[in-house]
Amino acid sequence: MRNKAGSLFWNLKQFRTLVLTSRTMRLYPLGLCKPKIVYSDWNTLNDFCKRMQSSGIIRYLFQDAFILKSDVGFQKKGISTVTALRIDRLLCARRLSFDSKQSLVSVDKSNDGLKKVNFHHEVSNEDVLNNKTKPNRISNSTLSQECNSFSDVLDTFSKAPTFPSSNYFTAMWTIAKRLSDEQKRFEKQLMFSHPAFNQLCEHTMREAKIMQYKYLLFSLHAIVKLGIPQNTLLVQTLLRVTQERINECDDVCLSVLSTVLEAMEPCRNVHVLQAGFRILVDQQVWKIEDVLTLQAVMKCIGKDAPNALKRKLEMKALKELDRFSVVNSQHMFEVLAAMNHRSLILLNECSKMVLGNIHGCPLKIMINILQSCKDLRYYNLDLFKGLADYVATTFDIWKFKKVLFLLVSFENLGFQPVDLMDLFMKRIVEEPESLNMKSIISILHVYSTLNHVYKCQNKEQFLEVMASALTGYLHCISSKNLLDAVYSFCLMNYFPLAPINHLLQKNVLSELLTSDDMGKNVHKLHILDTCLKLDDIVYHKDIDLSLPQLPQEPPSLPNAKVAEVLSSLLGGEGHFSKNVYLPPNYHIDFEIRMDTNRNQVLSLSDVDTTSVTDIQRVAVLCVPKSAYCLGSSHPRGFLAMKMRHLNAMGFRVILVNNWEMDRLEMEDAVTFLKTKIYSVEALPAAAVNLQST
Numbered sequence: 001m002r003n004k005a006g007s008l009f010w011n012l013k014q015f016r017t018l019v020l021t022s023r024t025m026r027l028y029p030l031g032l033c034k035p036k037i038v039y040s041d042w043n044t045l046n047d048f049c050k051r052m053q054s055s056g057i058i059r060y061l062f063q064d065a066f067i068l069k070s071d072v073g074f075q076k077k078g079i080s081t082v083t084a085l086r087i088d089r090l091l092c093a094r095r096l097s098f099d100s101k102q103s104l105v106s107v108d109k110s111n112d113g114l115k116k117v118n119f120h121h122e123v124s125n126e127d128v129l130n131n132k133t134k135p136n137r138i139s140n141s142t143l144s145q146e147c148n149s150f151s152d153v154l155d156t157f158s159k160a161p162t163f164p165s166s167n168y169f170t171a172m173w174t175i176a177k178r179l180s181d182e183q184k185r186f187e188k189q190l191m192f193s194h195p196a197f198n199q200l201c202e203h204t205m206r207e208a209k210i211m212q213y214k215y216l217l218f219s220l221h222a223i224v225k226l227g228i229p230q231n232t233l234l235v236q237t238l239l240r241v242t243q244e245r246i247n248e249c250d251d252v253c254l255s256v257l258s259t260v261l262e263a264m265e266p267c268r269n270v271h272v273l274q275a276g277f278r279i280l281v282d283q284q285v286w287k288i289e290d291v292l293t294l295q296a297v298m299k300c301i302g303k304d305a306p307n308a309l310k311r312k313l314e315m316k317a318l319k320e321l322d323r324f325s326v327v328n329s330q331h332m333f334e335v336l337a338a339m340n341h342r343s344l345i346l347l348n349e350c351s352k353m354v355l356g357n358i359h360g361c362p363l364k365i366m367i368n369i370l371q372s373c374k375d376l377r378y379y380n381l382d383l384f385k386g387l388a389d390y391v392a393t394t395f396d397i398w399k400f401k402k403v404l405f406l407l408v409s410f411e412n413l414g415f416q417p418v419d420l421m422d423l424f425m426k427r428i429v430e431e432p433e434s435l436n437m438k439s440i441i442s443i444l445h446v447y448s449t450l451n452h453v454y455k456c457q458n459k460e461q462f463l464e465v466m467a468s469a470l471t472g473y474l475h476c477i478s479s480k481n482l483l484d485a486v487y488s489f490c491l492m493n494y495f496p497l498a499p500i501n502h503l504l505q506k507n508v509l510s511e512l513l514t515s516d517d518m519g520k521n522v523h524k525l526h527i528l529d530t531c532l533k534l535d536d537i538v539y540h541k542d543i544d545l546s547l548p549q550l551p552q553e554p555p556s557l558p559n560a561k562v563a564e565v566l567s568s569l570l571g572g573e574g575h576f577s578k579n580v581y582l583p584p585n586y587h588i589d590f591e592i593r594m595d596t597n598r599n600q601v602l603s604l605s606d607v608d609t610t611s612v613t614d615i616q617r618v619a620v621l622c623v624p625k626s627a628y629c630l631g632s633s634h635p636r637g638f639l640a641m642k643m644r645h646l647n648a649m650g651f652r653v654i655l656v657n658n659w660e661m662d663r664l665e666m667e668d669a670v671t672f673l674k675t676k677i678y679s680v681e682a683l684p685a686a687a688v689n690l691q692s693t
Helices: 001-017 046-055 140-146 149-157 166-176 182-195 195-207 213-223 233-243 249-265 266-287 290-299 307-319 326-340 344-357 363-376 381-393 400-413 418-430 435-451 459-471 481-489 499-502 505-515 517-536 561-569 638-646 658-663 666-677 685-692
Strands: 018-025 039-042 055-061 064-070 079-086 107-108 115-118 576-582 586-595 617-622 651-657
Touching: 055 400, 055 586, 064 290, 140 149, 149 166, 149 182, 149 195, 149 381, 166 182, 166 213, 195 233, 213 233, 213 249, 233 266, 249 266, 266 290, 266 307, 290 307, 290 517, 307 344, 326 344, 326 363, 344 381, 363 381, 363 400, 381 400, 381 418, 400 418, 400 435, 400 658, 418 435, 418 459, 435 459, 435 481, 459 481, 481 505, 481 517, 481 638, 499 505, 505 517, 517 638, 517 651, 561 576, 561 586, 561 617, 561 658, 561 666, 586 638, 617 638, 617 658, 638 651, 651 658, 651 666
Parallel strands: 617 651
Antiparallel strands: 018 039, 018 079, 055 064, 064 079, 107 115, 576 586, 586 617
């Protein structure tokens, strides 16, 4: 009895030192309204005791203290009114229910003047959780192993809730990762309709300020991943509490918070939390010890983060470079792309580690690396060749679809993996049944854009197989996909009659000319029309496509240095033309007219008096790097087709690389163009020697 009296006095002493605040909150677990808060000051212990005596039901925990009081008879459907007394150290909110017959406390005086405090309980076995029946704390891993559905988790919660409530949400998210998409949708419907779900939401909001910060983040992450709407009171409450307690972040919490912010959609509270997160990272960046945590933070920091913060994170990553594992190096490309920070030192070092440990690298990781390189405009030929050579060497172990994904990634970078593309062509010829409509469109796009089939030994077989496969889908292919496929065949100088005939039907053309992409469609149809007229093909129908005229591109300024070189070399601007446009929308930077022996350049005034048969037209094209495959002088698909069509029109085509011309001195540039324009017999001896070397 003395122990009980001492315990009560100790607790009363703690209450004397506190300013107790009563807060009445209307809790709508999935509502969009704010809590209704009524403040009343309980500044004295006597006032507090009066309220305790006047209450019908008291829920309490004398363990450094979180007290919940609800008034008798004030309960509405879907709404629970809770009075919360916040004490210094908030640990947990236990539910202890007493029936209305109990007398809470009675005080007697003994002979020695001491007070005896007796607790009288007349409680039912259902409501009181004594030491024998009190539920043991259960972890989310145990829950996820024992339960097979969301409803099982909620049933477990409803029978005997344990602290913290975050374990139940985390367990449901763990279960969700094992389910198919259809099963997830069904389970979510059952979860929202489960009678214990609202109660779990209430418990989670109630415990948000007292549970460990990492559990708060785990619950928020699981709730978002489970698809609970972000504009609900539950999610917004957890967001606000996360903001208030953000200074409690350690390495683990930083990593989880990064994942949470990545998963959430933009809103006001998310923006505030993101801003606080950046400030926290700026303060704690040098204290981060784990490399994975550092990368998670860098990935979450955002593309619009201050450059100073990005550079600080880069310096931290460089400092930890010696501790990078192979996985860290592979992941670094995606991290830098996510924060839009092109750190050449980090990228180069990680590229070396990736190539040094390429064996066993998953194809998904390779595709992510290539996509990140494109986003960062990082073109490392050694890296690309190493990845392509590895897949080509182990080609037999890769599935058809995965190799196609890799080739699409290489095409996005403009890189032509010759050996790998040859092997893939061979597999297509041997296994045409592997082709479906989507893969046909993708393969044609890759091979035509990279201009790969022009010298291949099995070119004809490959093109026949692709045309035959496309013909098999003509009954169900969309007009847009059909146009893309035929355009790819045009780039490869191959013209299958069945797809072309189907494309030129009036209803298909009408659909293409009235779609949202009419401009692109008209351009591709003009290319097809030009191919049918200029290329050496036999087409049995006389076609006259009535296509809208393409808008003429605004005249671009010709390469000033090339113009100056030509003027110096040819004797003035009267010997060449600038910005010449030819149908269907081909642009020539400079046109020169010469005699057929390429010995003499004709002035523009002399052209009218010279027989057409005695004139050789020369087209000088100033070409950027993007017109070639990466790291080579191999022209890409459109440039190759343009050269082919100009040759058919009677032009001799001269390609001048802009970046090479910019590096040359004036004298060297004149010599270079002289060797390109004149025949060997017409060149002076010095120019001949230069050309031979």
